[in-house]
Amino acid sequence: MPGLRTFPPALRRPLAAAVALPLLALAAPAAQAEPDDGPAQVWLVEFAEGADASVLEAARDLDFAVRHDFERIWNGVSVEADPATARRLGQLGHVERVWSDVVFTGPARLGSDVLTESAAVPELAQAIRTTRADVAHDRGITGEGVKVGVIDTGIDYTHPDLGGCFGDGCRVAYGTDFVGDDFDSDDPELSEPAPDDDPADCAGHGTHVAGIVGADGEVTGVAPDVEFGAYKVFGCEGSTSAEVIMHALETALDDGMDVVNLSLGQSFQWPGYPTAKAADRLTEEGVTVVASMGNDGEYGIYSGSAPGVGEDVIAVASTDNPAQRMDAAHVPALGRGIGYRVIDASPAPETGTATGGLVWLGRACADDASEGDVAGTAALIVRGTCTFKEKYERAVAEGATSVVVYNDRPGPFGGGGVEDLGVPIIAVTDTDGKDLHDLAAIGEAPVLEFDGETVLVDLPRGGLASSFTAYGPAPDLTFKPDVAAPGGGIWSTVPVADGSYEALSGTSMSSPHVAGAAALLLDAEPRLEPRDVRTRLANSAKPVPWGDNPDLGELEAAHRQGTGVIDIVDALDAEACLYPTGVNVGDGTGPRTFELTLTSRDQAVRDYTLTHRPTIATTGDDHDPGFSAAEPEVTFEPQEIRLHPGQSATIEVTVKPSAELPAGSVFGGRITARPEGDGESLTAAYSGYQGDYLSIPVLEHPEFPRLAAIVAQDPETHEFEYRDPADGETFSLAEGPALAALVYLGHQPAAMEVSATNTDSGEVVEWDPEAFLPRSPGPDDAMGLHLEDLVAQRPNALEPGRWTLTVRVLKALGDAENPEHWEQWTSPEFTLVE
Structure with a gap:
């Protein structure tokens, strides 16, 4: 099974780590966890109700270090310990549960092209007209006096639309960098934070989010007079952790933020995960917390993210703007410009240059026949069947000097996964691509000229739920999301070094719109409690039609749009x-x-x-x-x-x-x-x-569970490759090959227990159960239970001999005391040697 996409090994980092996805649509795929190079890692120790950190006094003989006490926002601490010690901490009296400090994958790095000044126009304006924030501005309600915390990649406070400075008297008046520019929690060499007091944004995402909340300049945000707190939890690239995010939530509370926005999350999660519970605690303290619902709509229902699925958090779905501004290429043969997006990480076309005449190459997968000679000119390719990387490498290998890929479905798109081969590869819409194809088919060989301009591109789902926006409900059947807002095709601020303005899509963009709306309500009525803010926004929201067939007159699922798109004026006037x-x-x-x-x-x-x-x-x-x-x-x-x-x-x-x-x-x-x-x-x-909700199968899959030998791990994607064990093959924890059980979770289980049984002696070795697990994202995504990671919790527990592994899962909302609420799989026998 080489190349099988899997979760990272479980029980070293719990399964929650596997589904930390960026809430920015069209971003790079989630990075998986690195193998554990050392015994120590970070854990979140949750205490039972009424207990506190003093319960750790009973573990003074263990080797661990308390990193942070989150008593104000969550009843627990973060500690650094090896897996065996973490397991023993979980067995202390008054310890509710020990969680791994899971990975939140960061958004893709923004491009560095400088756009023309004329580009900073209408899309954010379209969005604020959709929710009638512009009418509130006309009434003098602009968010003045309201503090909004942005927990993200930081904010480029030098941007003139965001005030141009940082500190007292500036719009970005508060802020902390919790991690440093080089931080990446998914890289063992970069996973230790290096905090400082400067929350400058080197990734771009947080600046875009802040602009939607409250830009005031070339673009106007929802609440253009709010004061910002910038809480930087990502480095310039890579991932962050639950511990860092919770530290930022705590600091936002200490700084007196009235509203906090989190355009980040862990997909397929439960409301009980620590980031969701910490966000709920902020609402108890009077802070309105708004978070993205997530971008996993393609993976179906129960795909929402924590902290958005938190009980008291406002989880925000996304609708598309009618149009999106994109970089433009002028096509003389068409007499107009067409929008394009660079496929990362190829070089961007330089302003003032042009492609050669486009020649139709076809679908350009490795085994496809070439449908044209692209040597020394530009290749035109249709999206689909194989990866962008495969198409790109094929075109370059055949001598193409540039590559244009057009969509095989409506609207614009983006992508990544390519290595820079020195040739630009860009993505265009289906309609523009078909026009180019028609010209190429009659030998016109159209040319694309890059003049630094931009163009508005229609979005096929304008006014409808974005194709990426995640479905609820939460796995405990909690109603989610709460509301929706424009998030598809939003033109907003990005760091000045990256061109000042850019259009991005995702629930990362819809969440700050609602955070800005909350600020407007608090400007008008400062005494509103978080529950009142959510109620006013949800009560007044307007429904959107079912996006897959709007002409039928049906409404989009309530568990995808909440009560609908917010209407700020009706919320104010309720x-x-x-x-x-x-x-x-x-x-x-x-x-x-x-x-x-x-x-x-x-x-x-x-x-x-x-x-x-x-x-x-x-x-x-x-x-x-x-x-x-x-x-x-x-x-x-x-x-x-x-x-x-x-x-x-x-x-x-x-x-x-x-x-x-x-x-x-x-x-x-x-x-x-x-x-x-x-x-x-x-x-x-x-x-x-x-x-019967308990009838949803969890372990039912035609290929999984199964035993597998570990072949290798990709150093870039961190995905593992596996093979089937050979007949009579033996396994050694010291010498290898390493053994894993590949398990597919068809639905979120409330708990998972793993044990090993010695078939000679009958001895049973049990590991601590995991609770509140996410489901597998796609229909073929399995997770690897790596035997060496299980043994890390119980060193020397498995002696040489013949063994089986047993995996038991408790169904969502199941009663742990009822055997009928559990599913179980026992592996074939395998042999361990010294």
């Missing part, structure tokens, strides 16, 4: 509130009932009528769901309510799923309280599971 704003009604096949509370903020008596509108349901497999428009039956008791000023009323809502809805579906809808007269309607949303 005369009542409907709470809670997102409810999951659980599993089963029959009716489910829940309660909503409607509270008046009005100065007059007003009558309300409750109505329901269903949203599209997802059906079938977690990873590749289908869709159903089967409508639930919803009733209200009462359906009509008269509220006097300040009065509250409770509504009992009963949802009866359609009998036509397949088992395994996640369904949902919108509950709206419509006022009589000209008041603003108030909306809450719900989701639910049709059938």
